[in-house]
Amino acid sequence: MPGPMCSRELGDDWVDPGTLALTRHRPPVPHGINSCEDNPRAPLTQQILLSPVFRESVQVTDNMAAPMAWDSYWRMAYDRADKVLQAQANELLKRGNITKLEFDNLVKARNTLVEEFRKPLSPFGKQYSEILKPASKLPQPGGLLTKKGSIEAVLESVGKSRAAVNRLSMVFRVAGPGLLVLDITITTVVVMKAPPEQRGRVAAREYTGLGAGVAGGVGGAWAGCVALAALGSPTLLLPVVGEVTEGTLCAVGGILGGIGVGWVGREAGKATGEAVYDFVTTFRWE
Amino acid sequence: MGVISRYFERLAAMVRPRRAAALPVSADAEGLRIGGVPVAWSDMRRLDVYKRDIYVGDLLCLAILAAEDRVFEINEESPGWKEAGDAIERFLPGSLPRVEWALRLIAANPGDSVAIYPVSKTGSVGQSL
Numbered sequence: 001m002p003g004p005m006c007s008r009e010l011g012d013d014w015v016d017p018g019t020l021a022l023t024r025h026r027p028p029v030p031h032g033i034n035s036c037e038d039n040p041r042a043p044l045t046q047q048i049l050l051s052p053v054f055r056e057s058v059q060v061t062d063n064m065a066a067p068m069a070w071d072s073y074w075r076m077a078y079d080r081a082d083k084v085l086q087a088q089a090n091e092l093l094k095r096g097n098i099t100k101l102e103f104d105n106l107v108k109a110r111n112t113l114v115e116e117f118r119k120p121l122s123p124f125g126k127q128y129s130e131i132l133k134p135a136s137k138l139p140q141p142g143g144l145l146t147k148k149g150s151i152e153a154v155l156e157s158v159g160k161s162r163a164a165v166n167r168l169s170m171v172f173r174v175a176g177p178g179l180l181v182l183d184i185t186i187t188t189v190v191v192m193k194a195p196p197e198q199r200g201r202v203a204a205r206e207y208t209g210l211g212a213g214v215a216g217g218v219g220g221a222w223a224g225c226v227a228l229a230a231l232g233s234p235t236l237l238l239p240v241v242g243e244v245t246e247g248t249l250c251a252v253g254g255i256l257g258g259i260g261v262g263w264v265g266r267e268a269g270k271a272t273g274e275a276v277y278d279f280v281t282t283f284r285w286e
Numbered sequence: 287m288g289v290i291s292r293y294f295e296r297l298a299a300m301v302r303p304r305r306a307a308a309l310p311v312s313a314d315a316e317g318l319r320i321g322g323v324p325v326a327w328s329d330m331r332r333l334d335v336y337k338r339d340i341y342v343g344d345l346l347c348l349a350i351l352a353a354e355d356r357v358f359e360i361n362e363e364s365p366g367w368k369e370a371g372d373a374i375e376r377f378l379p380g381s382l383p384r385v386e387w388a389l390r391l392i393a394a395n396p397g398d399s400v401a402i403y404p405v406s407k408t409g410s411v412g413q414s415l
Binding site: 085133154155 | 293300301334336337340386388394395
């Protein structure tokens, strides 16, 4: 369907060559946009139709995924560094004759590696690490170890835990950066689509919302992790859903908390950004 | 009310910087004492060390299968971890030397384990310590 025929553009130039009556039309544009304006909006933002549902979905998930992706990349970096240590240990084992200094240095390097790589983690990452550590266990009546009754069960659970954490980490490593880029792109489109006189205000609202949303996601992931992991005691959860480990509950709580508090943070950030913009632009020294 | 108060106790314990101090382990000629519970050398059936995945990093752990199918687990954060390793080597004939199992464990992937007692001797690492 052709676009509008703008009355002020009728004339010799707008009659198709070789015809008597045909007139040229502007290209089609989305409903509600007047393409006959002297200064039409930028073509890129005019042509982008942004579904509010899609926008909200991306923003809500990015609030939670961005901080978790950060931790996942640190996990990957640790694994790479650990491979170097593994290779060194293998070399020493092959060589067979190990000095005390070599052994002590390797152990020290390994301990430093673990310590240093945990420093930059988000609060959720640190808490999750702490929860995955078992408190030293004694066999107690009704305790998990006594029920399992064998070392094989313990070793098997260690392997399963590793596989589960690997999957979780992989998901966030792939989804996190993609969602962040999409979120920034969508936020920029929203700002560019705003009328020129409103653009500054919309930019303040949207970009502050993005920052506050991610910050909310960081805090919410930690809060959700501890809130749910505290239910992990068999005495608290067994009657309802059976045996669930603290680590699983922490991960699920982290995702839910990151989404929930992240959303609240984004909305609060939007309101704050707008209020600050209004204050700054209307403030006058008396 | 009991469940709710237990929940808040657990929540408070998690929010603390270090949620649970690892149980101390000590050793003498009789055996290990893990958190006050004695485990005689003669009661030890099987010992394995392994790396627990802790999201970013790993934790070295030791599982002990003792008489009556009791299973104990201590880790490198337990006070006395190193001394316990030395004592196992000294008082448990047939176990891997500490340096060797520690090296094998560092060389292992997280989630993998190394049997330190009993072991089928296929040649151990020489040490010049």
